[in-house]
Amino acid sequence: MPNAPLILASTSRYRRELLERLRVPFEVESPWVDETPQEREPPAALATRLALAKAQAVAQRHPAAWVIGSDQVADLDGQPLGKPGNHEAAVRQLRSMRGRQVVFQTAVAVVGPGHAQAQTVPVHVRFREASDAEIEHYLRLEQPYDCAGSAKSEGLGISLLEAIVSDDPTALIGLPLIATCRLLREAGYPLWESAR
Template identity: 75%
Template sequence: MTTRPKLILGSTSRYRRELLERLRLPFDVVSPQVDETPLDGETPAALAMRLAAAKAAAVAALHPQAVVIGSDQVAELDGTPIGKPGTHERAVAQLRAMRGRSVVFHTAVAVQHAASGYSGAALAPVNVRFRDLADAEIEHYLRTEQPYDCAGSAKCETLGIALLAAIESDDPTALVGLPLIRTCALLREAGIDPLQP
């Protein structure tokens, strides 16, 4: 019987940590220290993939015996990336721009195990249709939820679901920030099967 390698989540996101806890695997959390500045001409999907891989690689370089998960999410409206608003005013502007529209949330996950040379990554796009929101609805939501640390200013796992007309995805946790179906597949390839004790 081989010993399961240590698992590390290379992320400071509490949402990703909470999602990974669903797999009931022991894991540590390490901040990846990665510059998240987009490259010139980089598409939102490519940005998400690059950052997920960079986060996994940064932590794997420090912990080569561990299996490391990196993840990133970039929202896209009309080809333009939408980041975390940070402030109430920016969140208002984001939700006004998205009302009545479809936004693609590109959620990428990368898994690396430096000791074995394993490196894998996957993208889980989520198409989200926002309702045609009134200004008063936007204001009430933001004052209630304060989702200023979420791409696109909305948290679908709580009151933010009321902002939406539809969510289309084949990996249901991708919108929250970590696509667990794809994560499980990559972990199995790296030698960690969540269903094996």
Template identity: 70%
Template structure:
């Protein structure tokens, strides 16, 4: 958000991130982004609120935040040599004006064939236990990848700024 030079504050919504039974990764990401934006908008009805969520999608299975070293190791072993789609969802809500819009910015990420030793070195160096898919592309995790494909290059880090700008303009904000 600092890149857009707009004043903002961060509020952590209390939203249960548990997937519904059989919920597809893209549907989960969209539902959570909208739920987060709505939750904060209820607390700040005059604000234009941005909600976002990202779910790693491995062949239709959501991979959440690992939380532990063991789960991160298991996730990275499953993803080695695979293409994972990071479903990055975005929602903009303003209760005062009745504005509500949501969008999805999928990012295809091709993981290298990773050895167990590479996985262990990476996890020891970065400890990415709080991010979907156990890899931070904005950090050392970029070394785990062969390719990234997206029409919004900021989406993999978590907030697709091209879509954010489009939606903020639609909500009435003035951007350069």
């Protein structure tokens, strides 16, 4: 189905900017999915479930389209950390992560006619021992309240980190493009033919 539209099931500007790198035409639509974790749901399972749910919600409205869904959950000792939403929650998150390793579980799903597949890409991030003053100053400058883990590695948040280990460098920003390309190819989406 070479003429089937490609839709990003997301309201995230970060994911939209990342998908634009592939130079394929796509639309953006909000999936309107409840992102509440299930009881004792591991962070990787939560990210995968939500990525699929987002793609499937939009695919139900556009059954002939290819739909990409994605979700990211920060995993601190098996406990999920979501988007802080405000300054106070971001301060708590960054204080809890300093000097520790956090695994950012970034899932992507591709859903199309007769097809649904997902992959979760872990990104291991080691936070340095940032002081309370550094955390406060960073949050006032960048205000990353819409980012899981309260730090933007693509911006000043990189100064809070000691190391990032991943097989897919864009996964930490919110959409693992290597995995996305693989899933699109496996689904039969004409990636190269669509790029412009």
